[in-house]
Amino acid sequence: MADGSIGLWTVPLAVLGGAIRVSTPFLFVSLGECITERSGRINLGLEGTLVMGAMSAYGISYLSGSPWLGVLAAGITGALLGALHAGICSLPRVNDVAVGIALMLFGTGLAFYLGKPLIEPTAPRLPAIDFGWWSDIPQVRAALRVNVLFLIGVALAPVLYWAFRTTRWGLLIRTAGESSDAARAMGHSVLLIRLRATMVGGFLAGIGGSFLSLFYPGSWNEGLSSGQGITAVALVIFARWDPLLCLWASLAFGGAAALGPALQSVGVTSGYHLFNAAPYILTLAIMIITCSPKRTLTGAPAELSITR
Amino acid sequence: MIIGETPPPSGAFGVDAIAMTMRFGDFLALDNVELKVRPGSFHALLGENGAGKSTLVKCIMGYYHATEGDILVGGREQAISNPKDAHALGLGMVYQHFTLVPAMTVAENLVLARDDVPAVVNWPKEMKELEVFLARMPFKVPLGARVSDISAGERQKCEILKQLYLKRRFLILDEPTSVLTPAEADEVLGMLRDMVVKGELTILMITHKFREVMAFADDVTILRRGKLAGAGKVSELTPDAMARTMIGAEELTVQPPRTGEAGKARLELAKIRALDDAGAIAVHDVSLTVRAGEIVGIAGVSGNGQRQLVEVLAGQREAESGEIRVAGDPYHASREEMRRHRMSLLPEEPLKNACVGGMSVADNIAFREFDRQPFASAGWWLNRSAFRDDAKKKIGQYKIKTRTPEMPISALSGGNVQRAVLARELAGDVEVLIAANPCFGLDFAAVAQIHAEIMAARNRGAAVLLVSEDLDELLELSDRLVVMFHGEFVYEARTSEADLTVVGRHMAGH
Numbered sequence: 001m002a003d004g005s006i007g008l009w010t011v012p013l014a015v016l017g018g019a020i021r022v023s024t025p026f027l028f029v030s031l032g033e034c035i036t037e038r039s040g041r042i043n044l045g046l047e048g049t050l051v052m053g054a055m056s057a058y059g060i061s062y063l064s065g066s067p068w069l070g071v072l073a074a075g076i077t078g079a080l081l082g083a084l085h086a087g088i089c090s091l092p093r094v095n096d097v098a099v100g101i102a103l104m105l106f107g108t109g110l111a112f113y114l115g116k117p118l119i120e121p122t123a124p125r126l127p128a129i130d131f132g133w134w135s136d137i138p139q140v141r142a143a144l145r146v147n148v149l150f151l152i153g154v155a156l157a158p159v160l161y162w163a164f165r166t167t168r169w170g171l172l173i174r175t176a177g178e179s180s181d182a183a184r185a186m187g188h189s190v191l192l193i194r195l196r197a198t199m200v201g202g203f204l205a206g207i208g209g210s211f212l213s214l215f216y217p218g219s220w221n222e223g224l225s226s227g228q229g230i231t232a233v234a235l236v237i238f239a240r241w242d243p244l245l246c247l248w249a250s251l252a253f254g255g256a257a258a259l260g261p262a263l264q265s266v267g268v269t270s271g272y273h274l275f276n277a278a279p280y281i282l283t284l285a286i287m288i289i290t291c292s293p294k295r296t297l298t299g300a301p302a303e304l305s306i307t308r
Numbered sequence: 309m310i311i312g313e314t315p316p317p318s319g320a321f322g323v324d325a326i327a328m329t330m331r332f333g334d335f336l337a338l339d340n341v342e343l344k345v346r347p348g349s350f351h352a353l354l355g356e357n358g359a360g361k362s363t364l365v366k367c368i369m370g371y372y373h374a375t376e377g378d379i380l381v382g383g384r385e386q387a388i389s390n391p392k393d394a395h396a397l398g399l400g401m402v403y404q405h406f407t408l409v410p411a412m413t414v415a416e417n418l419v420l421a422r423d424d425v426p427a428v429v430n431w432p433k434e435m436k437e438l439e440v441f442l443a444r445m446p447f448k449v450p451l452g453a454r455v456s457d458i459s460a461g462e463r464q465k466c467e468i469l470k471q472l473y474l475k476r477r478f479l480i481l482d483e484p485t486s487v488l489t490p491a492e493a494d495e496v497l498g499m500l501r502d503m504v505v506k507g508e509l510t511i512l513m514i515t516h517k518f519r520e521v522m523a524f525a526d527d528v529t530i531l532r533r534g535k536l537a538g539a540g541k542v543s544e545l546t547p548d549a550m551a552r553t554m555i556g557a558e559e560l561t562v563q564p565p566r567t568g569e570a571g572k573a574r575l576e577l578a579k580i581r582a583l584d585d586a587g588a589i590a591v592h593d594v595s596l597t598v599r600a601g602e603i604v605g606i607a608g609v610s611g612n613g614q615r616q617l618v619e620v621l622a623g624q625r626e627a628e629s630g631e632i633r634v635a636g637d638p639y640h641a642s643r644e645e646m647r648r649h650r651m652s653l654l655p656e657e658p659l660k661n662a663c664v665g666g667m668s669v670a671d672n673i674a675f676r677e678f679d680r681q682p683f684a685s686a687g688w689w690l691n692r693s694a695f696r697d698d699a700k701k702k703i704g705q706y707k708i709k710t711r712t713p714e715m716p717i718s719a720l721s722g723g724n725v726q727r728a729v730l731a732r733e734l735a736g737d738v739e740v741l742i743a744a745n746p747c748f749g750l751d752f753a754a755v756a757q758i759h760a761e762i763m764a765a766r767n768r769g770a771a772v773l774l775v776s777e778d779l780d781e782l783l784e785l786s787d788r789l790v791v792m793f794h795g796e797f798v799y800e801a802r803t804s805e806a807d808l809t810v811v812g813r814h815m816a817g818h
Binding site for chain 1 (some may be wrong): 352392395408412416419420427429431586744
């Protein structure tokens with residue numbers, strides 16, 4: 001089979017490849033947000049965390065020469081931003097949604113400011129594993145070049161699912177998210193549980209950011225995220241706060257995001273920008289379908305400020 | 309803290325609170341109060357709302373630190389600085405509001421409550437141990453069920469089992485039977501009483517139900533306005549004597565006698581169906597007629613669809629199907645219809661459902677009429693002095709305790725918020741009155757006044773639908789009694805002919 005002769009098969013292949021590549025930041029941010037929200041707090045600042053993660057990963061990777069150190073730096077940056085969010089929210093009469101929006105703007109602004117000198121240089125990128133070695137069709141090989149972070153994310157989803165049920169920390173996070181009264185009556189500090197959950201959430205979101213700058217698209221610029229962090233937060237609601245559903249939802253969003261470029265590659269150029277908007281249209285459609293004024297969301301942690 | 313010597317490792321022990329004084333700023337919540345709970349006894353703590361009962365037990369449990377006074381546990385003085393210290397001494401408390409996590413299973417809730425939850429829970433092993441524990445216990449609960457799916461009675465049993473699972477041997481129960489049917493209450497208290505008699509447990513129960521005090525308690529301590537008003541053996545006291553000690557010299561509003569017969573049908577519900585917030589059917593095709601000059605009481609344990617039914621009548625929730633007629637006309641809970649038919653509403657939790665907390669008492673009292681004469685000219689220009697004059701008149705008439713009519717209503721006590729709503733809703737002629745748990749959490753004086761007003765409205769010819777979780781209240785006020793269970797009306801009788809045990813059985817769904 002000659003190059004390019006696979007014709008329209010390019011589209012589903014590109015969507016599959018896109019689902020794997022583009023979904024990784026969605027996956028990390030949504031799993032992180034899932035942990036945070038299950039503890040009873042919403043962190044809308046993860047968009048800022050994502051961009052800060054991307055910037056710090058790129059910077060550290062460039063300075064140290066090791067992309068993995070960059071990933072770690074991104075995680076630590078995210079955890080610190082998470083701690084900032086949780087710290088502000090532990091003060092009395094503070095609304096977590098408002099703090100989240102402030103931190104989203106703060107995170108992106110700070111990243112652009114600190115990241116100015118990083119637009120020019122090229123940092124070492126994360127390696128990929130070639131799962132397409134068996135095929136000689138370049139499109140297949142391109143679609144199946146999978147980054148290790150994606151595999152870690154895929155493994156993390158069932159681990160979290162298990163951890164929410166069978167570990168002490170999972171049970172405590174759920175208690176804090178479902179009934180802070182119950183948690184307090186047992187003598188636990190709800191604020192401390194939420195601080196830790198928000199930090200872990202920020203850590204994962206930061207790693208999601210490192211994927212953006214160190215693998216795909218694989219450079220640092222100001223238009224890197226284009227709202228993926230905030231989409232991932234909405235995705236958690238769509239996934240009903242279930243880590244396994246977060247995985248599937250991330251894949252669906254990744255696939256939708258790859259639709260525009262895939263159609264363009266086979267020559268469908270009309271409505272290119274419309275197809276690029278597919279993830280956002282999907283977000284809106286899902287929100288309209290799954291929400292109802294007459295009922296509360298099933299599975300929503302009872303302490304969440306949007307459900308109370 | 310250093311716990312000098314913990315009480316004996318098994319069996320009941322006593323707790324004494326000596327000369328307890330608790331100050332919140334200028335407010336004296338407890339004034340030199342003494343409480344002596346003998347080991348292996350069932351002790352009742354009586355008092356009106358705000359008498360200091362909760363403050364006292366919270367001092368014992370370490371939630372509050374008393375300004376003055378000492379706590380003796382098993383005869384030894386202990387410094388209890390937080391609930392964990394109290395737990396370590398074997399003290400446990402069951403709160404009035406459930407502390408179980410509704411979205412988790414019973415087993416998860418029990419294991420979670422332990423101080424030593426393992427990092428990774430071995431569920432098969434834990435379940436086996438829980439079953440062994442349950443086999444020794446007087447009551448059973450479904451371990452695998454989610455707490456949100458079990459009945460209020462089972463939840464209360466879970467709360468108590470949780471304390472026993474944690475090996476607590478001194479239990480404080482805060483109004484443990486407020487959500488139970490009389491039969492469930494007798495079952496739970498009877499089993500606890502057995503454990504007390506065997507010497508395994510000491511119980512301190514906060515309550516206001518004299519029936520339970522007489523049937524189950526050995527000793528009683530009565531508080532009034534933060535002071536010790538009386539204490540003694542239950543066998544030497546009568547309910548009347550206890551009530552007098554609780555209330556003191558305060559005069560209660562006298563309820564007018566029931567006069568007049570029921571007239572024409574005023575409020576008709578036909579096959580009303582409504583959903584709850586989760587989208588499940590909460591009210592299942594119920595039909596009911598309330599006639600003029602009649603009080604129809606809806607009994608039932610909370611959570612059986614009463615709230616959703618009242619919300620439909622109040623216009624807070626849309627019915628899925630069915631029809632409501634008032635005086636023969638279709639009714640959709642619009643302001644105009646409520647006005648035309650002189651409908652009044654006393655919803656539960658009045659501060660949340662019938663008031664705007666941040667607005668003044670005067671504004672809240674004027675809600676029904678604020679854009680009409682004399683409160684407004686041409687429907688938009690508000691006349692503030694009319695608001696004030698009307699509020700002043702009603703504040704006097706309904707004995708609302710507020711410093712000025714301009715105070716935000718959220719600053720008032722529960723009883724006074726309910727009085728303000730009463731003043732608004734019952735001031736004019738009333739043809740239809742819908743009341744839901746109108747006396748929940750109120751003191752004797754407020755309860756007597758509200759009961760008298762409801763009876764007076766009935767005598768004046770209003771059709772009254774009274775939804776209540778308090779069976780005694782329904783038996784006292786209503787002409788006809790309907791029991792609601794799982795969203796359906798399962799039993800109906802004239803109140804004078806109703807059999808309490810039959811009513812209780814239907815409330816429990818048998």
